[in-house]
Structures are given as structure tokens and as C-alpha cells.
Amino acid sequence: MIKLSVDLMGSDLGPVELSKGLLDFLKDYPDCEVKAFGDPKILSPIFKEEKRVTIMESLQVVPMEVSPVQFLRYKKSSMYLAIQEAKKDDSIDGVVTSGSTGGFVVGCTLILKNIANVLRAGLTAPFITQVRGKQTVILDIGASNVNTADELVCFAKMGSIYARKVLNEQNPSVYLLSNGAEEGKGLKESVDAYEKLKDYPWFKGNCEARDVLDGTRDVVVTSGYPGNILLKSIEGTASMMNSLIKKAFKKNLFTKIGYLFAKSGFKDMKKTLDYRATGGAILLGVNKVAVKAHGNSNAYGFYNALRVAYSMSKGKIVESIKEEMKNER
Amino acid sequence: MIKLSVDLMGSDLGPVELSKGLLDFLKDYPDCEVKAFGDPKILSPIFKEEKRVTIMESLQVVPMEVSPVQFLRYKKSSMYLAIQEAKKDDSIDGVVTSGSTGGFVVGCTLILKNIANVLRAGLTAPFITQVRGKQTVILDIGASNVNTADELVCFAKMGSIYARKVLNEQNPSVYLLSNGAEEGKGLKESVDAYEKLKDYPWFKGNCEARDVLDGTRDVVVTSGYPGNILLKSIEGTASMMNSLIKKAFKKNLFTKIGYLFAKSGFKDMKKTLDYRATGGAILLGVNKVAVKAHGNSNAYGFYNALRVAYSMSKGKIVESIKEEMKNER
Numbered sequence: 001m002i003k004l005s006v007d008l009m010g011s012d013l014g015p016v017e018l019s020k021g022l023l024d025f026l027k028d029y030p031d032c033e034v035k036a037f038g039d040p041k042i043l044s045p046i047f048k049e050e051k052r053v054t055i056m057e058s059l060q061v062v063p064m065e066v067s068p069v070q071f072l073r074y075k076k077s078s079m080y081l082a083i084q085e086a087k088k089d090d091s092i093d094g095v096v097t098s099g100s101t102g103g104f105v106v107g108c109t110l111i112l113k114n115i116a117n118v119l120r121a122g123l124t125a126p127f128i129t130q131v132r133g134k135q136t137v138i139l140d141i142g143a144s145n146v147n148t149a150d151e152l153v154c155f156a157k158m159g160s161i162y163a164r165k166v167l168n169e170q171n172p173s174v175y176l177l178s179n180g181a182e183e184g185k186g187l188k189e190s191v192d193a194y195e196k197l198k199d200y201p202w203f204k205g206n207c208e209a210r211d212v213l214d215g216t217r218d219v220v221v222t223s224g225y226p227g228n229i230l231l232k233s234i235e236g237t238a239s240m241m242n243s244l245i246k247k248a249f250k251k252n253l254f255t256k257i258g259y260l261f262a263k264s265g266f267k268d269m270k271k272t273l274d275y276r277a278t279g280g281a282i283l284l285g286v287n288k289v290a291v292k293a294h295g296n297s298n299a300y301g302f303y304n305a306l307r308v309a310y311s312m313s314k315g316k317i318v319e320s321i322k323e324e325m326k327n328e329r
Numbered sequence: 330m331i332k333l334s335v336d337l338m339g340s341d342l343g344p345v346e347l348s349k350g351l352l353d354f355l356k357d358y359p360d361c362e363v364k365a366f367g368d369p370k371i372l373s374p375i376f377k378e379e380k381r382v383t384i385m386e387s388l389q390v391v392p393m394e395v396s397p398v399q400f401l402r403y404k405k406s407s408m409y410l411a412i413q414e415a416k417k418d419d420s421i422d423g424v425v426t427s428g429s430t431g432g433f434v435v436g437c438t439l440i441l442k443n444i445a446n447v448l449r450a451g452l453t454a455p456f457i458t459q460v461r462g463k464q465t466v467i468l469d470i471g472a473s474n475v476n477t478a479d480e481l482v483c484f485a486k487m488g489s490i491y492a493r494k495v496l497n498e499q500n501p502s503v504y505l506l507s508n509g510a511e512e513g514k515g516l517k518e519s520v521d522a523y524e525k526l527k528d529y530p531w532f533k534g535n536c537e538a539r540d541v542l543d544g545t546r547d548v549v550v551t552s553g554y555p556g557n558i559l560l561k562s563i564e565g566t567a568s569m570m571n572s573l574i575k576k577a578f579k580k581n582l583f584t585k586i587g588y589l590f591a592k593s594g595f596k597d598m599k600k601t602l603d604y605r606a607t608g609g610a611i612l613l614g615v616n617k618v619a620v621k622a623h624g625n626s627n628a629y630g631f632y633n634a635l636r637v638a639y640s641m642s643k644g645k646i647v648e649s650i651k652e653e654m655k656n657e658r
Contacts, residue, residue: 065511130569142508145516179471179557182394187474187554209558210565225516226558228508229538233559236539237566240459244601245574248594258591265577265584272573 001031002093002313004289004306005086008038009061009078010099012296015039018098019046021302026052029310035085035092037078056081062103064295071103072110083107086288093313094289096305098280098297104290105143105283112286115318117325120144121285122155123224123292124162125231125278126308131215132272137163138177138212139284141231144224149192152176152221156193158284158321159219160202165315166308172218174200175207177226182206189223238273279304282312285321289313330360331422331642333618333635334415337367338390338407339428341625344368347427348375350631355381358639364414364421366407385410391432393624400432401439412436415617422642423618425634427609427626433619434472434612441615444647446654449473450614451484452553452621453491454560455607455637460544461600464607466492467506467541470560472612473553478521481505481550483657485522487613487650488548489531494644495637501547503529504536506555511535518552538562567602608633611641614650618642 006022008015015038023046026032033052036043040055047053060077063070074080079099086095095112097104105123114121123143126135139155140147147155156174163172176194178186183194185206197203204217209230212220222230245266249259259266271277276298283290289312293305312318335351337344344367352375355361365372366385376382389406392399403409408428415424424441426433434452443450453468468484469476476484485503492501505523507515512523514535526532533546538559541549551559574595578588588595609626612619618641622634641647 130572145508177558179474179554179561208565209561210568212562213565213569225508226555229506229555229558230562232508232538233541233562234566236537236542237563238570239539240542241567241570243459244598248598249591251594251597255591255594258587258589258594260587262578262584262587262591265580265587268580269573269577 001033002029002310003033003035003091004309004313005035005082005089005092005095006037006306007078007082007095007097007099008036008043009058010064010097011293013298015042016046017299018297018302019043021297021299022053022306023050024299025303025306026050032310037082037085056085062099064100066100066103068102068106071100071106074103079103080107083111087111092288094291094309096291096293096309098293098295098302098305101142101281101292104292108283108286108290112288112290114285115287115322115325118158118285118321119154120147120151121283122158124159124282124284126167127213127234128273128275128278129213129215130272134215135167135278136212136215136217137167137219138227138230139221140224140227141281142224142228143283146225147189147223149189149196152189152193152223153196154285154325155221156197156203156219157324159221161317161320161324162282162284163218165317165320166311167218169218172202173204174202174219174221175204175217177209177212177220177222177230178206179208180206181208187223193221276301277304279308282308287318289318330362331358331639332362332364332420333638333642334364334411334418334421334424335366335635336407336411336424336426336428337365337372338387339393339426340622342627344371345375346628347626347631348372350626350628351382351635352379353628354632354635355379358636361639366411366414385414391428393429395429395432397431397435400429400435403432408432409436412440416440421617423620423638425620425622425638427622427624427631427634430471430610430621433621437612437615437619441617441619443614444616444651444654446657447487447614447650448483449476449480450612451487453488453611453613455496456542456563457602457604457607458542458544459601463544464496465541465544465546466496466548467556467559468550468613469553469556470610471553471557475554476518476552478518478525481518481522481552482525483614483654484550485526485532485548486653488550490646490649490653491611491613492547494646494649495640496547498547501531502533503531503548503550504533504546506538506541506549506551506559507535508537509535510537516552605630606633608637611637616647618647
């Protein structure tokens with residue numbers, strides 16, 4: 001049995017939408033139990049038939065744009081209590097929220113704490129690529145700003161474990177994000193990390209930002225700040241292109257007819273690009289599975305976040321990281 | 330009369346293609362003269378009717394992937410000599426190449442030297458945005474890796490001069506790239522630069538990577554390394570989306586028919602996204618106009634690089650930067 005601690009409150013679309021995702025998830029995963037944090041007035045009617053959900057009252061909600069310091073004032077919030085429960089209850093495998101990323105990173109780091117020898121937890125996103133169904137794991141995308149070479153090495157190890165255990169890549173390839181493919185390019189910490197990673201068979205060298213999504217890479221490691229720039233410029237460019245595609249089809253009657261004919265192709269494209277299928281971001285390196293669904297998750301997105309938490313728990317990823325990091329330093 | 334020193338050799342498509350761009354440019358800009366560096370065997374026949382081009386023999390070509398140190402060994406190359414000529418000949422306004430970016434940055438910095446009080450020259454790219462015809466100027470995109478707060482402030486000033494003088498924005502808005510829109514977000518140098526920029530009326534605060542291309546910003550300032558990540562992830566994502574659009578239209582007979590109907594809309598989109606129209610990158614802050622066309626420039630791309638160099642020369646941008654920076658420190 002997998003047990004998850006789930007915050008149903010903080011999100012753009014609200015607890016009813018997230019609850020729908022949770023119900024769908026429980027249907028597909030019969031070996032899973034959930035402690036669900038939120039307002040019982042809203043949640044109890046939704047889950048009254050579902051014995052595998054225990055409602056845990058918490059009426060406070062963490063605002064989406066909370067600062068790390070502010071977060072610590074929300075000790076009665078659904079997010080704080082959900083993380084705390086994962087700490088207190090040994091039988092819980094992981095925690096899932098779609099609330100504030102900043103709050104979640106601080107909360108997990110302070111409450112769940114990093115696995116021994118993990119220098120920094122890494123905020124990790126599986127990215128969709130141009131190859132349908134193929135995901136590339138990128139970390140850190142913003143838990144830190146600047147990382148040391150040793151932290152980057154730690155990210156590389158955790159990322160490759162994730163690709164192996166959750167994405168089922170037998171021999172995941174790991175790259176360092178850089179501004180040039182050749183050795184010696186990039187920020188000092190990254191050049192030093194290259195030196196430390198060189199002898200690992202899974203380390204394949206540097207990768208430029210333009211090649212990250214070509215579908216040939218399993219893991220790309222970066223300091224948090226450029227990782228965050230990478231994430232957001234991919235999002236921004238994709239959204240710009242999407243609005244230009246819409247505009248192109250809306251130009252006149254002919255282009256509108258064109259859309260009717262081309263629709264099936266563009267539906268495929270939409271599926272390839274559906275980031276909701278990735279479930280959101282993961283905080284790798286803390287003592288429980290920790291998944292942060294997109295803030296604007298619909299039921300399907302939240303379903304996928306729960307599915308990722310489930311797969312990580314089943315894959316015993318926390319145990320694997322503990323094992324791998326045991327002999328460090 | 331505007332005079333340019335032009336390297337016609339280093340590029341992916343070769344000197345004949347670039348020469349075609351130069352000829353087109355000279356037709357449209359009758360008040361321009363050029364010293365053209367390259368192999369006279371190739372260039373002389375092309376320009377034999379064009380009195381405004383003086384061929385300058387240089388048989389050596391700088392490889393595209395040259396390191397800064399290697400570049401200094403190519404003292405007889407078309408790029409090196411073109412830059413040197415801009416230094417030696419006072420009447421020359423600027424230099425244009427489509428060869429190695431790294432070589433060009435080193436060459437311009439060492440030979441032309443920075444304008445007094447310019448702490449660092451900034452490699453600057455006008456980016457196409459989702460608003461057709463609207464460009465956003467981003468610097469630095471990779472002349473440096475890490476920049477100080479004072480360097481970022483200097484980039485902000487130079488960028489706003491460029492937007493005013495070349496893009497004809499009367500009151501250009503200037504932003505700092507960051508991982509959050511609020512003050513206090515980002516790398517230390519950027520937080521410090523925010524403090525220093527705050528009192529300038531043209532400074533509008535932080536801008537996240539996802540909003541850079543929304544067409545509402547004139548200048549976005551960043552350290553070189555994240556700037557380079559931004560540039561390349563935009564390129565990579567746009568190219569991924571383009572190949573997915575092609576795939577969508579090629580799916581089956583219906584989608585192919587759809588393309589025939591929708592073609593005119595997608596041609597508009599292609600024009601909006603045609604980065605060749607921007608001409609390439611500019612090194613702002615050295616003592617002459619310095620334009621680096623895309624390595625894969627065709628005649629049209631190179632034409633636009635020459636046009637940018639022409640507009641910068643006409644707009645007296647070097648003089649404006651000298652004037653603006655005179656009273657610094």
C-alpha cells in the first residue's frame with residue numbers, strides 16, 4: 001500500500017477540481033491511501049464514499065506568491081500540515097500539493113529535511129520534448145539560485161536515479177547545461193562539476209539550451225537560476241508560438257477552413273506539448289517523495305502529479321537516493 | 330557618407346551569398362562605401378561594377394568555433410583585418426562579419442577597445458516578439474558569463490540608447506531579467522543593479538523569462554550566461570515548435586489540404602518570426618559600430634546586418650554612448 005499526504009487547497013482552480021483528480025487517481029490505483037488536507041465542509045461530501053481518503057481539517061491556505069519567511073507563518077495551512085504529516089507518520093510515502101512552489105521547497109527542506117549527504121534538494125521538472133512521450137528531466141529549476149560543483153554532481157546523481165526508477169530509462173544519459181558543448185564552457189561551478197563527473201559512464205558532457213528538448217537526453221543538470229530562466233523561456237516561447245498558430249488559423253475564411261482539415265495533426269501536437277501530462281515539479285533529495293503540481297493544474301494535471309508521486313514511491317526513489325549518497329564524502 | 334569595413338569570408342553559406350547581400354544593400358543605401366575583406370579571386374568579379382566597394386585581400390578565414398586565444402593567431406584573417414581596418418581608418422564607422430562570435434567579441438574588445446567608462450561591452454540581440462515588427466533588445470547574451478551590478482547598469486544605459494537611436498523608441502522601457510517580477514528576486518548582482526537603476530525613469534523593474542517576448546518591452550538586461558541560456562532556449566523551443574507544426578500538416582491527406590488553405594496565415598507567422606530581419610547581434614560599448622550577422626546568414630540576413638550597422642552609424646550611437654558615459658564615476 002502506498003500512502004500519500006495531499007494538500008487539496010492551494011491552487012488556481014480550487015479544491016473541487018483537485019478532488020476530482022484525486023478521485024480519478026484512486027480509481028486507477030487501488031493500492032493507494034490518502035490523507036487529504038483542506039476544508040472538511042468542501043471535501044467531506046466529495047469523498048464520503050471513498051474509504052481510502054481521510055480528511056484532515058485545515059482551514060488556512062498558503063497564498064501562491066508567499067516568500068520563504070512568510071510561509072513559516074502558515075503553520076495551520078493545508079500545505080504545512082500535509083508536509084508535517086508526511087514527517088510525523090512513518091507510513092506515509094510522500095506529499096503532493098499544487099500550491100506555492102517557494103513555500104513547498106522551504107517547507108519540505110525544513111520539515112522533511114535533506115537525505116544524509118544530499119547537499120541541496122533539487123527542484124526537478126520532467127520536460128516534454130519534441131519526441132512524443134519522451135521526457136527530459138531538468139534540475140535544479142529554481143530551489144537555489146547559485147549551486148556549487150558538488151551540488152551539481154549531487155543533482156546529476158539524483159536525476160539519473162529518477163530517470164531510471166520513474167521514467168524507466170535503463171541507462172539514462174546525463175548532461176550539464178552550458179553555453180557551449182565543449183568541455184571548459186560555462187560558469188565556474190559547472191566547469192568544476194564537469195571535471196568531477198567525467199568518469200561516470202552516464203555523464204555525456206555539456207548540452208546547450210537550444211538542444212535540451214531534442215528528445216535525445218534523459219537528464220540535464222543546471223544551477224537553479226539559469227535552470228529557472230531555461231524553464232520560463234521555454235514556457236514563454238511555446239506560449240508565444242501557440243498564440244501565433246491560433247492567429248494564423250484565424251486570419252480569414254480560408255485559413256479557418258484550413259484548420260478544419262488540419263485539426264487532427266494539431267491535436268497530436270497539442271498532446272505532444274501537454275505539460276499537464278508530466279504532473280509538475282519534484283523536489284528530489286528530501287526524506288519523502290515530494291511533488292508540486294502546476295499551480296493551474298486541472299483534474300488531469302493533478303491526477304498526473306499524484307501518479308508521479310505514486311511511481312516515485314513504488315520505485316523507492318528516496319531509498320535509492322539514500323543508498324547512492326551513503327558513501328559520499 | 331557611411332563607411333563600413335566588412336568581412337565577407339567567415340560564414341556557413343560562403344562569400345558569394347554574403348556578397349549578394351552586400352550588393353543589395355548598396356543599391357538601397359547609396360550613401361555608403363565598403364572595404365570588403367576576403368579572397369580577391371572570388372570577390373573581384375562580383376564587385377567589378379561596384380565602385381563603392383574596395384576589395385582588401387585576406388586569404389585566411391577564422392573557423393566558426395574558435396577560442397579567444399586561438400583567434401589571436403589569425404592575424405591575417407578577413408575578420409581580424411576588417412576589425413583592424415576599422416581601428417586604423419578613422420573614416421570607417423563600423424565593422425560587420427558573420428564569422429565566429431567569440432572571435433569577433435575578442436577582436437573588437439582588444440583592437441577597437443571599450444569606450445571610456447564602459448566597464449564591459451555587451452553582446453546585444455534585437456529579438457523578434459509576438460508583436461509583428463516589434464523588437465526587444467536583450468543584452469548581454471554571452472560576451473561575458475558573470476557581470477557585476479555596475480556592468481548591468483552600463484548595459485541598461487547602452488541598451489536604452491540603442492532602442493532610442495536605432496529602433497526609434499522615444500521612451501524605451503528597460504527591465505532586468507530575473508526569476509521573479511518583484512524587487513529583490515534574482516542573483517545578487519541583479520538585485521544590486523535594481524537598487525542602482527531604481528531612480529531612472531526608464532527603468533521598469535524585473536522581467537521574467539516567460540514575458541521577455543510579449544512585445545511590451547524595449548530592453549531586457551541580463552548577465553551574459555543566463556542571457557545566453559535565454560537566447561538559445563528561445564531558439565530551441567521555436568525550432569521545436571516549427572518542426573511540430575510541419576509534422577502536424579504532414580500527418581495525412583486532410584492535414585495537407587488544410588495547409589493549402591491555411592498557408593497565408595502561416596506565411597504571416599513566418600514573417601513575424603523571421604529572425605533574419607533583425608540582422609544578428611551587436612557588440613555595444615566598443616569604439617566603433619560592431620555587428621555580428623548570424624553565422625548562417627543568407628543574402629537577406631546579411632543585408633539586414635549591414636542595414637543595422639548603417640542605422641547605428643547614422644544614429645551616431647557610438648558618439649551617444651561616449652557622451653552618456655562621459656560623466657560616469
